[in-house]
Amino acid sequence: TALDAVTIVHGDFEDYETVYRALHEYEIETILHVGAQAIAPIANRAPLPTLRANVMGTAHVLEAARLTPTVRRVVVASSDKAYGPQPVLPYTEDAPLRGNHPYDVSKSCTDLIAQMYHNTFQLPVCVTRCGNLYGPGDLNFSRLIPDTIRRVLANEPPVIRSDGKFIRDYFFVRDAANAYLTLAEHMDRSEVVGHAFNFSTGNRFTVLDIVEKVLEAVGSTHAPVIQNEAKAEIHDQTLSSEKAKRVLGWEPAYTVEEGLAETVAWYRKYLAQARAPVVGAHAEALMS
Numbered sequence: 001t002a003l004d005a006v007t008i009v010h011g012d013f014e015d016y017e018t019v020y021r022a023l024h025e026y027e028i029e030t031i032l033h034v035g036a037q038a039i040a041p042i043a044n045r046a047p048l049p050t051l052r053a054n055v056m057g058t059a060h061v062l063e064a065a066r067l068t069p070t071v072r073r074v075v076v077a078s079s080d081k082a083y084g085p086q087p088v089l090p091y092t093e094d095a096p097l098r099g100n101h102p103y104d105v106s107k108s109c110t111d112l113i114a115q116m117y118h119n120t121f122q123l124p125v126c127v128t129r130c131g132n133l134y135g136p137g138d139l140n141f142s143r144l145i146p147d148t149i150r151r152v153l154a155n156e157p158p159v160i161r162s163d164g165k166f167i168r169d170y171f172f173v174r175d176a177a178n179a180y181l182t183l184a185e186h187m188d189r190s191e192v193v194g195h196a197f198n199f200s201t202g203n204r205f206t207v208l209d210i211v212e213k214v215l216e217a218v219g220s221t222h223a224p225v226i227q228n229e230a231k232a233e234i235h236d237q238t239l240s241s242e243k244a245k246r247v248l249g250w251e252p253a254y255t256v257e258e259g260l261a262e263t264v265a266w267y268r269k270y271l272a273q274a275r276a277p278v279v280g281a282h283a284e285a286l287m288s
Contacts, residue, residue: 007026009022009026013033013035013053013057013060013061014052014053014056014057014060015060016060016063016064019060019061019064020064020067020068023064023065023068023070023071024068027070028068028070028071029070029071029072029073030071030072030073030074030075030184031061031065031071031073031074031075032075032077032180032184033058033061033062033074033075033076033077034077034180035053035057035061036053036054036057036077036106036107036110037049037050037053037054037103037106038079038103039103039140039142039143040081040101040102040103040104040233041142041161042142043101043102043103043106044101044102044103044231047102050102050103050106051102051105051106051109053106054103054106054107054109054110055106055109055110055113058076058109058110058113058114059113061074061076062074062076062113062114062117062123062125063117065117065123066117066121066123071123071124072124072187073124073125073126073184073187073188073193074114074117074123074124074125074126075125075126075127075128075180075183075184075187076110076111076114076125076126076127076128077110077127077128077130077180078107078110078111078114078127078128078129078196079107079110079129079130080129080130080131080132080169080198080200080237080239081099081103081104081107081234081237082097082099082104082107082108082110082111082129083095083096083097083098083099083108083129083237084097084098084099084100084104084108084234085098085100085234085235085236089167089204089236089237089238090169090200090202090204090238090239090240091129091198091237091238091239091240092198092240092242092243093129093195093196093197093198093243097111097112100234101233101234104234111127111129111196114127115127115194115196118193118194119194124187124193124194125193125194126183126184126187126192126193126194126195126196126197127195127196127197128179128180128183128196128197128199129196129197129198129199129239130171130176130179130198130199130200130239131168131169131170131171131199131200131201131237131238131239132144132168132169132170132171133171133172133173133176134146134170134171134172134173134259134260134263135172135173135174135176135259135262135263135266136173136262136263136266136267137173137266138173144160144207144210144211145170145210145214145260145263146267147159148211148214148215149214149218149263149264149267150267150271151222152214152215152218152220152222153218153267153268153271155222156222157222157223157224157225158211158214158215158222158224158225159224159225159227160207160208160211160224160225160226160227161227161229161230162207162226162227162228162229162230162233163226163228163230164206164207164208164211164224164226165206165207165208165235166206166207166230166233166234166235166236167204167205167206167235167236167237167238168205168206168207168210168237168238169200169201169202169203169204169205169237169238169239170201170203170205170210170256170259171199171200171201171252172201172252172254172256172258172259172262172263174253174254174259174262175199175201175252175253175254175259176199178250178253179197179199179244179250182248182249182250183197183244183248183250186247186248191247192247192248195247197241197243197244197247197248198239198240198241198243198244199239199241199244199250199252200238200239200240200241200252201241201252201254201255201256202238202239202240202241202252203238203256204238205256208224208226210256211224213256213257213260214260214264217257217260217261217263217264218264
């Protein structure tokens with residue numbers, strides 16, 4: 001498989017020495033820093049580990065990159081959450097970074113640290129700000145879309161933690177991967193390096209809207225259970241990716257319906273395999 005050509009270095013990006021050694025030993029040229037503690041409710045319960053991972057982890061990666069002569073480009077994953085609440089939607093890249101809650105603040109800091117390394121040390125850095133990612137392979141079932149799919153495939157009603165009216169930008173993982181690679185490929189251009197870019201579909205969905213689209217993709221008629229318990233989260237967020245379109249020529253390739261169809265198909269297969277006995281050829285298929 002393609003993974004056979006990949007060298008995996010086991011470690012933690014909160015461990016500076018491991019990051020430094022990996023970059024030097026393998027003479028890394030391009031870094032896509034996507035590691036983070038990315039779950040807002042976890043950040044609310046335990047802010048310190050989130051800040052260590054997202055703030056100091058980013059500083060470790062960028063400091064190691066600064067001291068690695070082979071590094072030519074670094075793409076740092078910030079988030080739409082870095083903007084915090086804003087009075088105007090959709091967000092554009094010139095909006096101030098003013099996160100209020102633990103996860104949001106950690107991504108504001110991630111973003112500013114990346115900009116600092118470019119402005120002060122001329123490290124070739126770009127920042128991505130994406131909406132809520134979804135797609136095949138996401139096994140964090142505390143997240144809305146994986147949890148909704150798992151519940152309805154088990155013939156259970158989906159659960160919405162908020163009142164269902166929060167607005168979000170849902171972004172398919174294949175579009176995100178293409179966005180990161182497109183940005184990295186353009187970083188030799190002076191009008192790109194050092195800049196932040198929003199990547200999104202530009203669509204606005206309430207939580208209830210996206211749950212209903214998942215129900216349609218699965219073919220379920222369950223009514224969602226609305227708990228109205230979400231706290232310390234931004235109510236409405238959407239992104240403009242006009243800058244990415246204008247400067248990079250990037251546009252999303254998937255509609256939310258297409259992305260959800262592929263995502264639901266993946267979870268059907270994964271969950272069916274996970275429920276079956278893991279023996280012989282089936283075990284190999286589950287790991288592939």
